[in-house]
Amino acid sequence: MELWRMAFVCCVFCHCFSHTEAIVTLRGNETIPALILFGDSIMDTGTNNDLITAFKCNFPPYGRDFHGAQPTGRFSNGKVPSDLVAEQLGINEYVAAYTSSSLQPDDLLKGINFASGGTGYDPFTARLASVRPLSEQLEQFKEYIGKLKENFGEEKTNFILSKSLVLVVSSSNDIANTYFASGIRKLDHDVPRYTDMLVQLASSFVKELYSLGVKRIGVFGAPPLGCLPFMRTLFGGVERECTEEINMASKLFNSKLSAELHNLNQNWPQAKIVYIQIYDPLLNIIQNPIKYGLEVVDRGCCGTGSVEAGILCNPLDLQTCTDDSKYVFWDSYHPTEKTYQILVAEILNKYINSFF
Template sequence: MELWNVVFVCCVLCYSFCHTAEAIVKLRGNETIPALILFGDSIVDTGSNNNLITGLKCNFPPYGRDFEGGIPTGRFSNGKVPADFVAEELGIKEYIAPYTSPALQPGDLLRGVNFASGGTGYDPLTAQLVSVIPLSEQLEQFKEYIGKLKGNFGEAKTNFILSKSLVLVVSSSNDIANTYFATGVRKLNYDVPNYTDMLVQQASSFVKELYGLGARRIGVFGAPPLGCLPFVRALFGGLRRLCSEEINMASKLFNSKLSSELHKLNQSLPQAKVVYIHIYDSLLNIIQNPTKYGFEVADKGCCGTGTVEAAFLCNMLDPTTCSDDSKYVFWDSYHPTQKTYQILVGEILNKYTSNFS
């Protein structure tokens, strides 16, 4: 290795380990998590869709109006998303960059990367319908990332990062709400029990793939109460825009099956910490009791009319967008506000962090 490369790597290692925020959440034995690696959909996407030819992007106002400098970064919210809050609370980094970001530097790899792409799902058809990055391609990017880690920092360091990192998988919402119910394309071949079986099988295979590549701390999010999303209320909630119990039941059925499958994987994969992360009740509690959390509006989003707008439909030309999004549980018709995400992440970390010890 040339002298310049040796100096560069040493500087990167020094900077990465000396300029890290203090971890707020600790594991047992005072152990910390060196990196955060994210897969999935728009809930944790921090800009992966920006350069894709797809309608599912949000790198324009009013998205990001509460982010630093009011800059729209491709996050599907008015500000930060769960990826940001988790990284910050664990003391890893302020923001985890998208793997596809041209600004990504070798030193960033040590703290993790984000492969998530808004609009994707466990069902391969889900990403195909909206031309975003499927989980299969996110996995290929992960393999490429591992190769870059080995090339820059060696195999021993790479194995340490992979085994000690927190790997989060956030998917299923687009499968259930969009591919199955909104478009109805999967209803031709599946009923809800069979479709949720297929999704869980895909989730299980994905976790096994991650394990095979060296990941050991893997958290998999369940589905939220999708029947209460403003978009779903508008489509299926009738004149009163009520929550759809049918779609909420589909979310709960998927969650029950996913929890059971992940428990089996946790028992069968040596040295693995595979954790099911239940988000359904936490978000439903906020939706049903908004004033308890300082919100006023829970049945529609801040952007536009709040009933159908998301992605390109949520834009700065709409004069009806609210002026104070802190009063809203949802930012657009599909995604929560930064304030809601912060509350949810706080609850999740308090409840589940010790499971990764």
């Protein structure tokens, strides 16, 4: 086992670091003062709580392993990647949702979370789910910049924007829901054309962020969506196998996104635009669960684990598993905290110094 993974396992299971102690080493004297997040349910820490949508989770059994067993709006049993990245970088234990009623001015200095579960690059995806589109997240970001200037001044604001780590996690709902599950975009797009559109929209979003003063941007690719329990149920046949057609769509999108971000990086020498590959790390966990101390890969812990997510994963799901530490997925869409811990450790160790 690699040394970094051994150290990570120690930290996860022995609690060998404090909540604000950085365990990721940054190159030279570099610093990351804040974490700013955009995208979907992978990062959402409560944005959807006040929305009228099926894509929300501020009720049990969500959050049963969170502090005080609180269902805060995180789409998992415990912490989600936004929390884990902030914690491992020593920024904060959590990153609050921008819409949180408890948000204080000083919280703005450590970053903010605009992510809304169910959204995507395709504007139709957010409309389909009745959640906040990326365009609205961008407007909220502009408000955030204004609040930083008002409370801390222009110089401090520019420092925060240029030095913060900005992460964008999107595309899964576009491909899995808007294209394959609903079939709506299939009416006028084949997979190559739809992935072209998504990459163009992703590129435009990154350009907008850069124009607002952001310099360190990490953009996640799509995971192996054909292996999500829900997609197995819909398209995997009687055996509920991973669906290769959907996985191929993820890979096609990823190859195009990686190339586009490389081009942007070449054009902006003062910035670091990093493509973050999540497909292989998650697929490796699904194909080799024993290696990571996991067992169940084809269904989530909540309910039957085959279709439950959002409002379908609720206190009435009496079949919900008792030991989610054995599961790759918490519900039919979202990984467990344990899976997220493994992924975040691997991603940070691989990519963090690419931002300097």
